[in-house]
Amino acid sequence: MAEDELIARARDGDPDAWRELYESLTGRLLVWLKARPSGDVAAAPEDLVSQSWLVAAHSIADFRGDRDAFAGWLFGIARNHAASARRRTLRRATAPTEPIGISELLTGDGAPDLADKVAGAEWTRAVLATLPEREREVLSCTEVAGLSSQQTAVALGMTATAVRVARHRGLSRLRRTVPEVSPTPG
Structure with missing residues (x-):
């Protein structure tokens, strides 16, 4: 041409x-x-x-x-x-619904599930906060958001190999430190 x-x-x-x-x-x-x-x-x-x-x-x-x-x-x-x-x-796309107050959510039939989800999300954030930034970003993409290594590499501007290494290091670090942190208060 x-x-x-x-x-x-x-x-x-x-x-x-x-x-x-x-x-x-x-x-x-x-x-x-x-x-x-x-x-x-x-x-x-x-x-x-x-x-x-x-x-x-x-x-x-x-x-x-x-x-x-x-x-x-x-x-x-x-x-x-x-x-x-x-x-x-x-x-x-969303389907319009009547607004529900947080107090109604916490007193409804699904209150224990919601409380568990909120506590779980807070626990996940607390655990990830203990990691170095690179490992935290990689694990947030791969384990929390469910992205593949290649998708994470594109999203973070890294190579797929660097993503796999950071993921391995982050998970290894968490295996050593997670027993010290409990997802439930107490």
């Missing part, structure tokens, strides 16, 4: 090249995003366009191709952002 002079100039940071690309593609991208079935997505098409251009500006150094390929690449970025926004909206 032939390298386009406009793309090469944009890669070099030429503001006129970026302006030309932006003006030629943004309107079409916005119309395309507005025409797609959104499914009650919280992100506006204008926001998705902005996010797409930010990714394109950040990743242009890795792009190879002409204007047509750039347009396809940019639309693919926008499609991915729209899909992520849709998934995020679905995860955050």
Whole structure:
């Protein structure tokens, strides 16, 4: 695929090249995003366009191709952002209910379970607080949030090997110190 002079100039940071690309593609991208079935997505098409251009500006150094390929690449970025926004909206969807006061929660049938959960969360925070920051972050991701080593590595900006080592060290440290800490008062 032939390298386009406009793309090469944009890669070099030429503001006129970026302006030309932006003006030629943004309107079409916005119309395309507005025409797609959104499914009650919280992100506006204008926001998705902005996010797409930010990714394109950040990743242009890795792009190879002409204007047509750039347009396809940019639309693919926008499609991915729209899909992520849709998934995020679905995860955050809530069903409206009547507000319940904390006193009602503590006196209801589930009060012992709730008290156990609160005590367990406080105990977990207290135990993790005894660890060095790196081990605490890794164990929070892997053991508390349930992320894999690879997901934790991406989230924390580490290698998967470093995550496994920090996890091993943190769990070993906890095995030595947890008997000193009790999850129940007393």
